Amino acid sequence: MSSSQILKGILEGCLLSIIGKGETYGYEMIEKLNDYGFSMVKEGSIYPLLLRMKKEGLVATHQKPLPSGGPKRKYYTLTETGEKELIEFKQRWDAVSKSVDRLLEEEG
Amino acid sequence: MILSKESQDFLENLRLYLVSSGKNESESEEIISELEDHLYEAEKSGKNVEDIVGRSPKDYMEQVASEMTFDRKGIMKYGGIIIVLAFSYLLLGDAVRGGIELSLLEALGYPLIFISFTLLTAGLFRHLASSKKNKTKEWTLIGIVGMTPILLFLGLIYLNKVIVTPSVTFSFAANVIAVIATITVFVITALWIKSLVTIMIPALLYLPEVLLGFTNYGEETQLLASTIIMFGGLFIYLLLMGRKDVNKTGAL
Numbered sequence: 001m002s003s004s005q006i007l008k009g010i011l012e013g014c015l016l017s018i019i020g021k022g023e024t025y026g027y028e029m030i031e032k033l034n035d036y037g038f039s040m041v042k043e044g045s046i047y048p049l050l051l052r053m054k055k056e057g058l059v060a061t062h063q064k065p066l067p068s069g070g071p072k073r074k075y076y077t078l079t080e081t082g083e084k085e086l087i088e089f090k091q092r093w094d095a096v097s098k099s100v101d102r103l104l105e106e107e108g
Numbered sequence: 109m110i111l112s113k114e115s116q117d118f119l120e121n122l123r124l125y126l127v128s129s130g131k132n133e134s135e136s137e138e139i140i141s142e143l144e145d146h147l148y149e150a151e152k153s154g155k156n157v158e159d160i161v162g163r164s165p166k167d168y169m170e171q172v173a174s175e176m177t178f179d180r181k182g183i184m185k186y187g188g189i190i191i192v193l194a195f196s197y198l199l200l201g202d203a204v205r206g207g208i209e210l211s212l213l214e215a216l217g218y219p220l221i222f223i224s225f226t227l228l229t230a231g232l233f234r235h236l237a238s239s240k241k242n243k244t245k246e247w248t249l250i251g252i253v254g255m256t257p258i259l260l261f262l263g264l265i266y267l268n269k270v271i272v273t274p275s276v277t278f279s280f281a282a283n284v285i286a287v288i289a290t291i292t293v294f295v296i297t298a299l300w301i302k303s304l305v306t307i308m309i310p311a312l313l314y315l316p317e318v319l320l321g322f323t324n325y326g327e328e329t330q331l332l333a334s335t336i337i338m339f340g341g342l343f344i345y346l347l348l349m350g351r352k353d354v355n356k357t358g359a360l
Contacts, residue, residue, distance in 0.1 A: 027146045
């Protein structure tokens with residue numbers, strides 16, 4: 001199983017967490033993901049996901065002009081539903097990761 | 109620094125793909141400008157378009173499109189206008205050339221041809237936007253799609269002769285009303301889209317013929333003159349329009 005297959009289901013939770021740390025835009029999310037070691041995430045793949053998250057009401061967007069002038073940039077913030085979803089994701093992830101860790105440790 | 113040619117091409121193709129997939133225009137513009145921003149930042153750090161969207165632009169476009177809503181209201185609006193406009197052109201042509209005679213087959217057939225041609229064109233654009241460039245194949249496809257309405261029109265004209273369906277022949281008064289109605293359609297759309305194009309095209313197509321009909325020149329001279337004025341006029345008009353567009357983008 002490749003990393004991208006494992007990631008598929010949890011990328012949404014990771015984006016919720018990143019956006020939850022303060023309003024941010026697409027490129028910055030990728031940079032932050034990279035900082036945390038998520039170099040396997042294809043950069044463009046976050047946008048279809050962000051579109052879906054917006055449709056589901058998890059995130060809200062607004063446009064802000066760049067300090068350097070130029071075109072406007074789209075910023076994301078969490079909605080209330082998004083915050084709740086993030087808490088739920090943390091709980092689910094906690095349970096899953098603990099179980100996986102326990103299982104894999106035993107093998108070693 | 110400006111965006112590389114590859115990135116610009118990709119964004120243009122994405123726009124074409126989303127529009128011809130019937131996606132909402134403002135939603136499409138939003139995701140395109142977001143990706144433009146991303147590509148701009150990515151290129152600053154030495155990445156290219158393939159690093160962002162992956163090997164297959166087609167897969168990526170499909171992925172983006174699948175998360176966007178189909179703009180049914182917009183499609184109905186534009187589709188309806190196109191059908192009404194196209195039908196008006198046909199009716200006006202008939203009305204000035206000796207009166208409208210419309211059979212049931214034509215009344216159903218023409219809109220069907222417009223709709224199938226529109227769907228076919230949308231499919232073609234989607235394909236052109238997402239597939240790898242191959243000039244020969246592209247022009248063959250464009251040729252086939254371009255020929256289809258002509259073949260369908262010919263087929264309809266033939267069928268109309270073979271199969272007799274109930275038909276109406278417009279009286280003089282009805283023709284006058286049809287002319288007024290179609291011209292109203294052209295004027296309203298011109299006001300709505302803020303462009304004279306829907307008035308200029310039918311005017312250039314039909315006015316020379318009608319006006320020359322009032323002169324005493326022989327039929328052949330009339331035909332020749334109206335053809336020359338029509339094509340010359342269309343050519344000059346389209347040339348002027350093209351120049352105007354260039355100026356507009358130049359000013360930005």
